[in-house]
Amino acid sequence: MARVTKGRSKKAGLPPGTLMHIGARKVQEPKITILDYDESQFHEREVKAIEECFIFKEKPTITWINIDGLHQTEILEKLGECYGLHPLVLEDILNTEQRPKMEDYGDYLYVVVKMLHDKGKKGQVEAEQVSLIVGPNFVFSFQESGGDVFEPIRERIRSNKGRLRKMGADYLAYSLLDAIVDYYFVILEKLGERVEFLEEELVTNPKTQTLQEIHHLKSEMIFLRKAVWPLREVIGALERGESPLIQKATSLYLRDVYDHTIQAIDTVETFRDMVSGMLDIYLSSVSNRLNAVMKVLTIIATIFMPLTFLAGVYGMNFRHMPELEWRWGYPLVWAVMIGIGAVMLIYFRRRKWL
């Protein structure tokens, strides 16, 4: 997901169901991993050809196929044919500019969410699209690149800790979603630190870069909202459990993810409020500093302009200027000048400019 949608236009004019990868190609070679398990056993394997996965189709065990890298569309085509996936689903998986959504196709559910990373430059948050297909005994997950937040889940399957191996494909899907949403908080905390740091900097020492940093954070928030808000609907739809593929027991866990999503949204909105409040403060403090600068200028000008004028007067070359001949003329002028300066200073102190 780029900041600004890109590449989506390439599809204009093509018939629906045309498989074409939209988005940046992020890995060299797609990587297909398969994890097949039930309570008593499990297999884990990285396969070269997607056909190797099809043997698990008829087995009652839970099959989790994870594919990293989407640009080889023929992998998807074969998988879709074998499992009877709708062409529009395949098309959507390849279009990584999707909005998070959930679609119920009867035999399976299609879920699109955004996985957040912060590997980007300057701590910029990046999003990667993760598509899930949840069937009665299988879960397929599609990622744009390797390196995900699912490792702890694989570990739990391997070690048979907790509930995971005992429950169905819906629970596995829940676990994947939970892992993704949980990672949002890692991202949000880092953002929170930047927000707090910025807030302090704003109060103690606002600089021109502060403005740009505020602007960057604001864009980040717009970006995050786009990823997080629709998730609420997605998880909510899953939780309401209208699909027979989601069991009651799992539904309770999905409610928990739902709560986390709401919390993530809340946090993003709070950050937004804080950041947009900062801009006001920044503007105010810029105005304040302008005021301070102008006061210095005005004080200097108001004191020295009359004095310079006076000096100018007694620098005139008129033949008849009686003051010039006075014995105490010069000290007197100094006295007048110091007097004027003092009066001005007192005036400015009264006006609280000093």
Next chain:
Amino acid sequence: MARVTKGRSKKAGLPPGTLMHIGARKVQEPKITILDYDESQFHEREVKAIEECFIFKEKPTITWINIDGLHQTEILEKLGECYGLHPLVLEDILNTEQRPKMEDYGDYLYVVVKMLHDKGKKGQVEAEQVSLIVGPNFVFSFQESGGDVFEPIRERIRSNKGRLRKMGADYLAYSLLDAIVDYYFVILEKLGERVEFLEEELVTNPKTQTLQEIHHLKSEMIFLRKAVWPLREVIGALERGESPLIQKATSLYLRDVYDHTIQAIDTVETFRDMVSGMLDIYLSSVSNRLNAVMKVLTIIATIFMPLTFLAGVYGMNFRHMPELEWRWGYPLVWAVMIGIGAVMLIYFRRRKWL
């Protein structure tokens, strides 16, 4: 669709159902093209008189009549009479200032959408109204001018690739809508590039034109919203499939268009957020530059005003000014002046103005 509604007022006072073209006349001569097909055969023809189309009315094949150019109201009148279209529908087709909408007249559906172009000057987005009438075995499309985004669909009909020839009039209507919505992304990407370019310019080198460019982009967004937002309702109403004219299978495809519409809306809203954030940044940076300018002025004035005053003092012509007679008076004054300047500079450095 002009930026500001125009010509609509000409109709005030006329009875409902009065056929009158509202909007700019965009083509010389209306152009009527007919495409009649079923799975096994297809006819394509450009006709001179609309009456030539009526022979297809009783045939079971799918008939797609496309009319470019709306100012010859009698064409519409005849078509409406032959196919029994409601006078209000005909009136609405001719009023190109319509808001996108969908109306179910029982025997046929009437759909109005906006097709976007960017052929306008300075990359300005332009919208053209496209009206669709979808019946059990016919689709009529009405455009203001030639040059549309439907060419790939004609090509698919001719070459009998994909599903199009196998399915009904509703699928054809879907294909037309899909083509229109897909083209939105072409427009949006170009806009996105302008937004990004502007954002960079704003940070590196904000100019007065930047402000006008922001203003233009903002107007563009207001304009786009008007075209895109109502589409959501239109496609949503079609997708919910309350009309028997829309089949279940097509409904699934319409959901896909619906998703694209939401995505387009999302993108427009994101651009809006970004552009309105830019204005704040622009204003802040203008203030910042004012601050910088004022600091220069203040520094110069604060350094040279006291010095000029001092020079003025020793330019006075008092007879009794002992300093003037001193051997080292002149170098001493220079020393004092340099001292004052240095103190000022140190003061400004302390205040971080330098």
Next chain:
Amino acid sequence: MARVTKGRSKKAGLPPGTLMHIGARKVQEPKITILDYDESQFHEREVKAIEECFIFKEKPTITWINIDGLHQTEILEKLGECYGLHPLVLEDILNTEQRPKMEDYGDYLYVVVKMLHDKGKKGQVEAEQVSLIVGPNFVFSFQESGGDVFEPIRERIRSNKGRLRKMGADYLAYSLLDAIVDYYFVILEKLGERVEFLEEELVTNPKTQTLQEIHHLKSEMIFLRKAVWPLREVIGALERGESPLIQKATSLYLRDVYDHTIQAIDTVETFRDMVSGMLDIYLSSVSNRLNAVMKVLTIIATIFMPLTFLAGVYGMNFRHMPELEWRWGYPLVWAVMIGIGAVMLIYFRRRKWL
């Protein structure tokens, strides 16, 4: 409808149903016109006393009584008694500060809408309240002053063109509403021209009056919204056809008016967006001009202050100032001065101030 509600307070403390005209008295003498028609015949008459109208009550023909001028409350009283109108309806007709609304009293519908005029000074939009009472075979319309947008409808009745004479009282009511809403677009187009003119002026040559003009337009928008927004509900309620007084066939036509209302609302909202965007632009360009002014000042000061200082130095009267005796002292000082000025100019060019 004044900009700010006025005169409404006179009623505080009076019992409900008290007939009292609220609003400006706009005509000398109330004018009562009656138009009675069916498909085959029609009568048109201006009557002096409202009692003359009562003979039509029992006839099956459609009776349209139009009253211009509301301050003679006894006319209304008699009419209400004869046709059994609820006292609250009569009270509401006289209160011209009403919000547009629709009330179903079973035997008749009571509709309040705003008719817009632009006869006001400086192109200011003015609104006049129009009340309609729609019964099974009668329509009463009440206006604050003469001069309305109903003339084309009267003409259509007289000439028996179109559907009007063939259909019931509900269709007549629809026609009146349609005429009122159609006239909104005349007003909106004029406003649109002012908005566009202002926008251009803003970019090319912003003046202090521009600000006031923006403020006026903004107030106009607030005012228009109040008139147009509630109309949506009014027409929507009529269109949903819950009252048996509205026939199915007319309902379709009301949907058309509903669409126009939405379009009018859309246009008002677009104008609002444009006008409030203008204020931002205005403020920015004021800041920009301040910046330009300050740059001129700063450049002048920065160049001439050091030079004046230098001139001041060599205007001092110290006895021992070796430079003064130099042969080339004076040209040298000029050279230094020109040098300083040139350096400053280069510095400003570098900073892009020139």
Next chain:
Amino acid sequence: MARVTKGRSKKAGLPPGTLMHIGARKVQEPKITILDYDESQFHEREVKAIEECFIFKEKPTITWINIDGLHQTEILEKLGECYGLHPLVLEDILNTEQRPKMEDYGDYLYVVVKMLHDKGKKGQVEAEQVSLIVGPNFVFSFQESGGDVFEPIRERIRSNKGRLRKMGADYLAYSLLDAIVDYYFVILEKLGERVEFLEEELVTNPKTQTLQEIHHLKSEMIFLRKAVWPLREVIGALERGESPLIQKATSLYLRDVYDHTIQAIDTVETFRDMVSGMLDIYLSSVSNRLNAVMKVLTIIATIFMPLTFLAGVYGMNFRHMPELEWRWGYPLVWAVMIGIGAVMLIYFRRRKWL
């Protein structure tokens, strides 16, 4: 109702139903008035002890007990015991910081609304809480202080004019609410005058006090909204007539009050829009004036700095300054100076600064 909730915290920790007066004690001594009537007779009496009222409890006549002053909680306690009022109702009556609300307790309805006054200093609007308890044959009204808007209703009961004596307790309650809402318009018109006055002042002669006046009006609006908005729900709930205590006939009248409430809300919102627009205009005109001030400064400085410099040059004391010896040197310098000044003035005129 103070601007900021006060005294509410005293109740923290007390059990529910604890009777404690929250709010300022506004009268010396509570005043209890009883008005008992049916169509044929009526009694009006001011009683010292609340027990005197209880004799009316079993009578079929309508009893209206009005209590001004809430700090003697035992009055309420006795009344509550006699008529079986819920402790929470009694508690709410005493808490004058309530939000307007309506609660249906089966045997009676409990209604809280705000009565507006403008007796406050500087035209500030003040609100007083009025609680109504509406039973089958009684209405109790509780006010914080004497001096209310109910006098015309008492008069109507005494004189047996209109419908009031013929109808039930619900109609009496309606009349009280109507009187309160009608008085809102008196307040709103006064506010409207202040808004209009301010608007004119803003355009013709904005002062620093204008800013504070805008701020005050804004606070007033926030305050009014809090009183008016919830009323909509309150009256709406009454009007929908879900309680058997409200008869159909009265329901129609309540709809009228509902409309007035909407109109009051509309007016408050319009004022809010106008006032917040004013702040923008104020800020813009402050900026404009700053611009004007700076132009004057810049023009003066730009003209006189070069001239002073020139004068300074020929005030230098170099021995070899050929110009000083010229016969026409002095007039020449004057000519040059006037020339420079004229060029500057032309330049400023071109830039439209003059």
Next chain:
Amino acid sequence: MARVTKGRSKKAGLPPGTLMHIGARKVQEPKITILDYDESQFHEREVKAIEECFIFKEKPTITWINIDGLHQTEILEKLGECYGLHPLVLEDILNTEQRPKMEDYGDYLYVVVKMLHDKGKKGQVEAEQVSLIVGPNFVFSFQESGGDVFEPIRERIRSNKGRLRKMGADYLAYSLLDAIVDYYFVILEKLGERVEFLEEELVTNPKTQTLQEIHHLKSEMIFLRKAVWPLREVIGALERGESPLIQKATSLYLRDVYDHTIQAIDTVETFRDMVSGMLDIYLSSVSNRLNAVMKVLTIIATIFMPLTFLAGVYGMNFRHMPELEWRWGYPLVWAVMIGIGAVMLIYFRRRKWL
């Protein structure tokens, strides 16, 4: 609840139901208090081990277990096991960054709310999470630290005053919620005082700290909203009484708490409006002061620049300057200078700058 969510990320990757305390450890040692009562008797005890509480499980009396301090997760584990609490509930209790919510688990209700304190530095509001588990005959309350608002409730149980000992566990839960919400008003009143103080300071003597204080108050409001808004839903859900655990009688009391919640929300929103209005006023008054400063500068410069220029002219050393020889040259120049100054002053007075 920290300003910015912290520590939440530690859980990313852990399986659901993992018990881990998130949030600051606020007490040394968890403190467990048990209060068991019915109408006739009551026991109060502080226990060391949670197992001591389990003996009350089967008794028909109401058991209230309160736990201060959450970091010893094994306490919760044992309690959960004994009473059959869902692992997700236990997890949520330990995660003190929860959003207020209510969950119905059939056998018991799980309620999370925020308890506000102002013990923080500089009057900063702090929130502590309170979790309630409400069963048929037990209430468990979990707090982050000791020192709560429940003492009056304990006192009421001990002294058997009021309804508390006569009613069920739902009424106890209501009492706890009521105590928490009541304390909000204590906090809100203190905030209200700060708001009012700030408002006055803003008008009389705005300082740079005022800006920071406004910013702090704004953050406080964002923070409060997060605590208060969701409460509405929580109490609303309890009040609607869909759970058999909440009796009808209690439901009425919950409506009262609901009203208080709405009132608290209202107050927070009013404060928000007031505080954000303040920022506008602050900015305006900063601009106004800048204007005042600039006027002083401009007046001084405009008066003294021409005078200094004149003095400079007669300080020139041209040989032929006839004015210098005039007998009354010097006084004449003074007269001219005073004249210029006077004209300038009159000009400024006319422009209302003085």
